[in-house]
Amino acid sequence: MANKLYQDLDHSRYIQEDDDGETWRSPYRKDYARVIHSPSFRRQQGKTQIFPGHESDFFRNRLTHSLEVAQISESIACMLNAKDPFLRENPIDPRICFTAAHLHDIGHPPFGHNGEEALDECMRAVGGFEGNAQTLRIITQLEKKRYKADVPNAIERRAGLNLTYRTLASVLKYDTQIATDRSKANKVQKGYYECDREIVDDIKKAVCPGVDFSERKFKSVECQIMDCADDIAYSTYDIEDTFKAGFLTPSKILTFDQDVMVEVAKEVSERVEDPDFTANNVTEIFLDLFSEFVLPPEDLSPGEDDSKAEELLMSLSYQQELDLLALDGNLRTSFTSYLVGRFISGVRIEIDESLPQLSKVSIEPKTLREIEVLKNFTYLATIRSNRVAVSEFRGKDIVKAIFEALDGEKGRLLLPADYQELYDAAWNDETRKRVICDFVAGMTDRYAIEFWSRLYSDSGETIFKPL
Structure with missing residues (x-):
């Protein structure tokens, strides 16, 4: 007999919580509520997708992109549930796919991939930076929803949104630990941070208890669905924006x-x-x-x-x-x-009856070619065009300049009070740099420009406006 798609530990959390009598609401619906009410989710409205938001109210930003990915993710899950015999009896929970899509981009720093490259270059000697790794870090540590009891250190007591393990699994796109020292690297490495390895191990044990992952990669079925939905959204909506922009x-x-x-x-x-x-x-x-x-x-x-x-x-x-x-x-x-x-109609699933939670979701070859053509053409013809490149080039310099100022002598004084507390609780230079990186990565495009202006421009904001 085939294993169940969902395990008993899937809905458990890093810090166990009482259900408060809310039997009418599943743990995964609680996860969704925590995500959409989080500051990190809201900040996506201030992060660029392709074109700067101030140019037109038509263009997508990271938030509207995530909402569109969520709708596509849910549709894919419902379609697969309806078509596949195994899933008709053991349906994928569309709510997890929906929530994964809302989460998938919250780790992106200001100015998109240029901001990601800038932070990675600043952090290469101490673990690097990568958007997906930062997403996991935000929801398991940085968000201020839950704290561990009786833990005195300000850094170690954080538990982020304390989401269920199955929801956490849905955003773990790359089952690879990023190298701690990447001083000689020349590009961003996909994966998760070495400092977050413990939570990754906990996710695997909860979703796939007793499975040895030394010979295979971990990627949940909901994460694969979200990944397909992201590609579909990226390939279609971005080209619509370029049409509207006249590019x-x-x-x-x-x-x-x-x-x-x-x-x-x-x-x-x-x-x-x-x-x-x-x-x-x-x-x-x-x-x-x-x-x-x-x-x-x-x-x-x-x-x-x-x-x-x-x-x-x-x-x-x-x-x-x-x-x-x-x-x-x-x-x-x-x-x-x-x-x-x-x-969407080109998405397929191949059920793994020994581990249904890791069943393979893919896009059939003809549809994949079409998606990849649209994605890569939009990137090369628009995102790398000189008009967009000028704006992104400036963004990279802004991110690096802010990081270097905060990492310099007395740079901690430039941090908000809560980040100063974390900085002072850090036990080595690597941890202190990670605190700075977390702060800069959480900025919106507009906030980063404003912060940089207060540091370097003659027309900086008033000192009476809080950081």
Whole structure:
């Protein structure tokens, strides 16, 4: 007989709590409530997704992105429950997937991946920095919801939101401990911090009791669903934002610089493990997706004849029809909705009957190619464009300058009172740097700019405004 999808210890917590008579509310619903009422969740509204929030109230930020990922995660869980015979009897709890999506980006520092790189460079000799690792740290330590009893040290007594182990498992994307000394590293390493290894071990023991993870990686089914939903949201909503911003139109995409298309093809080829994937395949996928809304002439199918394709793309009338997908608000949102539905339907699950909680969730190959094309093209054509790069470059310098000031002589005096207490309780330089890193990582983009201005600019804020 197959094992259960959920174990008895899944809903246990690091610090055990009474249910206060709330038999009407499951432990996972309590987790969700704690997440959406937490400051870290709210701060995502001040962190950039692609375009700075002050540029337009249309563009996504980290908070609205997380809400969209949550809806997709829940939809995937419900779809799999309905389609798979095992899950019809042992359903995935959509609430855990929903909560995981709300959590998945709270560890991101100000200014997105540039801020992440900046903090990692500042921390490489003492454990590094990584957004997913920081998410785990925030919910297990930094949030001010629960404390351990009879623990005098200000650092060690923190217990964060004290979520259930199954919810914690849903955000543990990378079962790899980040190297403590990464002085010679040149990029961010995915994983969890060495100082958080104990909580990771506790999560594994609760979700998969008695399992030896020396030969396999740990990633819960809910975490995999959230990961698929994140890719779907990233690939669809980000390109909608670029359409709205005027950075791209469908006709521009289909006639884009060939060097970029080659680079996109290279990235997608590695991700989908298809060495024969080419720049022509990138164009074909876009033409196929656009054709669901703007049909090409009947005598032309994607990739059939290069000369015909060039003739089609040179047709002004066809370009104008295509570009309505970007210019017409109704068509634009309908196109995005179509893509989300198309990609959700491509999610699959392979039940592991010996460990159902680690069953493999994946995206079927054709859909994965489409998602990866959209993701990588948006990144290369927009996020790495000079207009966006200028803003992000400044952000990286701001984060590093703040960290260096706080880590300098008498830098502790620049910290808020609660962080000064943590800094003074630290037992070595590594722990003190981690306290500084936690403070900077929790900043929104606007707060980081304001803090930097108070340190370095002639037009800094008044001293009467609290830090």
